[in-house]
Amino acid sequence: MNNIDINNISYEYHRGRQIFNNFSLQLKNGETTFLTGCNGCGKTTLTKLIMGIIKPTSGEIKIFGKRADSLSLGSMGEIIGYVFQYPERQLFSSSVMDELTFPLIFKGYNKIETFEKAKDLLKIFDLEKVKNSYPSLLSYGEKRRLAIASVLMVVPKYLILDEPTASLDNHRIDALSDVLIELKNRKIGMLIISHNKTFIEKHKDRVIKLEGGQIYE
Ligand SMILES: Nc1ncnc2c1ncn2[C@@H]1O[C@H](COP(=O)(O)OP(=O)(O)O)[C@@H](O)[C@H]1O
Numbered sequence: 001m002n003n004i005d006i007n008n009i010s011y012e013y014h015r016g017r018q019i020f021n022n023f024s025l026q027l028k029n030g031e032t033t034f035l036t037g038c039n040g041c042g043k044t045t046l047t048k049l050i051m052g053i054i055k056p057t058s059g060e061i062k063i064f065g066k067r068a069d070s071l072s073l074g075s076m077g078e079i080i081g082y083v084f085q086y087p088e089r090q091l092f093s094s095s096v097m098d099e100l101t102f103p104l105i106f107k108g109y110n111k112i113e114t115f116e117k118a119k120d121l122l123k124i125f126d127l128e129k130v131k132n133s134y135p136s137l138l139s140y141g142e143k144r145r146l147a148i149a150s151v152l153m154v155v156p157k158y159l160i161l162d163e164p165t166a167s168l169d170n171h172r173i174d175a176l177s178d179v180l181i182e183l184k185n186r187k188i189g190m191l192i193i194s195h196n197k198t199f200i201e202k203h204k205d206r207v208i209k210l211e212g213g214q215i216y217e
């Protein structure tokens with residue numbers, strides 16, 4: 001079975017150029033796929049199409065067999081964990097701890113378990129020292145680690161990371177790698193946009209390149 005089925009989609013930005021014309025791509029269960037390609041070729045656009053943040057002008061996208069356009073952004077977020085290329089766009093709370101715990105507590109998850117989970121992630125991503133800080137005042141690397149931690153508060157069925165190693169130093173990339181290996185062992189499929197060769201070599205099942213709106217394997 002495929003986690004993500006993209007069939008013959010087309011997309012162009014309003015007053016922008018056409019990025020995809022009859023584009024198809026299948027992403028399999030449990031597989032870690034790396035997406036590469038030059039700046040501006042449409043990698044981030046593809047992830048936003050998958051998430052339903054933007055809609056294709058034609059064609060269809062299926063997520064675990066369901067049409068993406070039938071899912072609300074909220075229910076999509078529960079299926080696919082998505083970390084934006086610019087992580088500040090997904091940080092909303094007034095403290096790091098709140099950023100991790102508030103959405104779950106709001107939904108009625110158990111408080112004690114939620115805080116325990118948050119503490120584990122703060123430790124893994126080396127954010128304990130800033131747990132009471134405003135997310136907007138964090139360094140770029142801290143924001144990225146927080147954005148990754150926040151989508152992992154609930155284990156997603158699939159994970160999309162847009163340039164996750166940008167602005168992380170090597171030991172933080174290693175910590176992220178350990179988490180990805182654990183998710184892979186749990187058969188969570190992933191689509192990762194990255195140009196970091198060591199990181200790609202370590203985790204890849206498949207590497208695809210986007211160029212001129214086409215995929216090259
Ligand atoms: N909101 C937008 N409106 C118009 N054009 C956009 C918008 N976002 C991205 N683009 C353009 O779409 C192309 C693909 O962008 P993007 O998907 O961000 O590329 P990548 O992630 O591969 O660097 C680029 O030419 C970019 O300038």
Ligand SMILES: [Mg+2]
Nearest residue numbers: 043044045085
């Ligand atoms: Mg991008």
